[in-house]
Amino acid sequence: MTPAVPLTTIARRTAIGSLAAAGLGFVLFGPRGGKERNDGRLVLDYWEKWTGLEGRAMQKVVEEFNNSQSRIFVRYFSTNAIDQKTQIAIAGGNPPDIVGLWNYNVPAYAESGAIIPLSEIECKPEHKIRLERYANAMQPVMQFKGKTWAVINTGSCIALYYNKAHFRAAGLDPEKPPRTIREMDEANHRLTIVEPDGTVRRAGFLHMEPGWWSFIWGHHFGGYLYDEKTDTSVYGSPENVAAFEWLGSYANRFGKGDELPNADPTLNKNLRASSLTEIEKFRSSFGNYDSSLNAFLSGKISMVVQGPWLANVINAHKKDVEYGVTPFPVLDHLYDADNPIGLIDTDILVIPRGVKHPEACMEFIAFTQQQRTVEFLSTVHCKNSPLIDMTPQFIANHPNKGVAVHAKIADSSRGFRCPVTRTWLQFKDLSDANMQQVWTQKAPPAQLLATMQKRMQTILDEAQSARIRRTA
């Protein structure tokens, strides 16, 4: 017979001992609630989305701030999927002190009370946000329903980049980029190269490359997507329909020929031999954005809608690309050289609800908004400055030689941002799908846009019902 092993005694002692050790370990090495350094400096946690070069630049700004005074110490955390993690952190009651988000986040966060209006924080006068320092089109980005909720960490405007060498070879003047949609169509016609067997060698312009901003086209035709005052979707407006018909015409020409009234018949006679499949095959050859296989860098497309940071990609991978920058073309009657139309796309800093020292956060935020800091960050990130005033050195030393074009859009009264609604990301999802469907010619644009408008309105109505429910 096997002798009985005194299991209970060993088990109990071991169990209690193990649990006690785990508890002690948790107490000694577990998470800390307080955030204070040995030197008594107040610690602020700052979450930011950037990594690599951009992250290092921001880290440098943080270090400069930490060295500039001895009361506050900011800890920089590079965080991916930052908007999702921030939401969870705020919902869990343990948010960071400062967060770097995107301008489209403001309505949802502000309406939910998840962030603090910066204009209402008690702080030193020199740390207050002065809207008048910012460029015209940048100011609304920081605001929502009459309050200032965010500052712009780096700002950028979207413009048209074109390959000057391609222009020259196609008999176009590289110093006279297209200003209107009509001129752009003509340039596109000259720049597109199709082989006799229908193989596409080069596209003048493709709306689908990179396809990040499916919602901008209507603005260049005099339209917009959303009426903020009435909380209504106007996606199916005649201007938007015209814009998407124009977009669809770029896909439609392959396999059917160019329908431009004044098109040179000797050019692009091979378009009929091509097809949408050919152009999709051509598109599938585009490499990663941040590489030399980028469609614009590799010369597969001659014009692309992009932000100022494209110059960083060019400088890193293919310095010899001779690029020019111009505001994205508009309809003839909308053209105004002094007041260009363009999308404003910015990175912002906000302070989440529930932070213990908002005034200290404001001190850090004010530091990031100094002209010197803004220009340093904008230079490294290759973006235009969100401020009105720019030093001559900023423009002269900027890695993007066309940064002045972006600065002009930033200060234009016709710079626009994405619709200011908490449902924006749902909107964008539908808009992206719509662009795809117009491109693949699933149905006429007017029909597609009408359907999308209805769906967007349903989303807006649902959000409104939720608002009423919460108020009740």
Place this chain on the structure above:
Amino acid sequence: MATHPASAPRSRAERTHRLRTDLAGWLWVSPWLIGCTVFLIAPIAMSLYYSFTEYPLLEKAVWIGTDNYKNLIHDADFWLTLKNTGMYVLWSIPLCTVLSVGLAALLNRAKYRSFFQAAIFLPTLVPLAASAIIFMWLFNGEYGLINRALSLIGIEGPPWLLSRHWAMPAVVLIGIWGIGQSVVLYVAALQDVPEQLYEAADLDGMGPLRKFWNVTLPMISPVVLFNIITMSIGAFQVFVIPYILFDRVKGGPDKVAYFYTHYLYDNAFIFNKMGYASAMAWVQLLIVLAFTGMLFALSKKYVFYRGG
């Protein structure tokens, strides 16, 4: 009447001893119990509760009854993603099952079986995100190796990931990458088929195909059922590969590869509709349960268990 020792009243010492033993047992399992309750049972219960609420994460959940479930009926993207996921399950499960059984049958009597088995299993160890990036390039319309290989036999490959007709087949084909685990299980099952059954089949004059159909398949049918169920559950949750594959155009061209779990994720973390996403998760669970139930019902007719 003799009293059975077990039913005799226990002494105080015995009871204390028993109590201590029980306590020790509970103490030992308590970390798991706490973990399971906090990280599994509680979230499941909370997700059920949230499915009846309007919960935008940044604000408190508000009870709305069955509205989320009702809204699903009118949601075009819900039906689209359900249809796409159903198509994916219907294509990938038969394809992967036939291929993995076929490969296992080939490997069963092959020389260097262990080597080939390891080679087939190896891809399952590659992280899905890395696999997706590899396949992005393999399926590249212009430079992709798949189209290069097709061109060698005179076929002009399509622009796979940018074509609304070929995006879904591409995702299904990528699913084959992960059949290694099934192959290993099938090989083990094939090794377990009694040799005398094949000898009897030989005596009956059966050819290799009939032997496979009448002997091998019935004998490995429980493993086939197990694999189909686990693969189906995985297929209903397909997410990572298409999420990365179509990072530039969500869901691929015309959303033909926009799957249910991706839409659920979007609702939860992009559109801030956690309540709606929770309702979707419960509907997904019910669909998977119904599908599994159907498989079990079919198994009564088609699955053969040794020993009855």
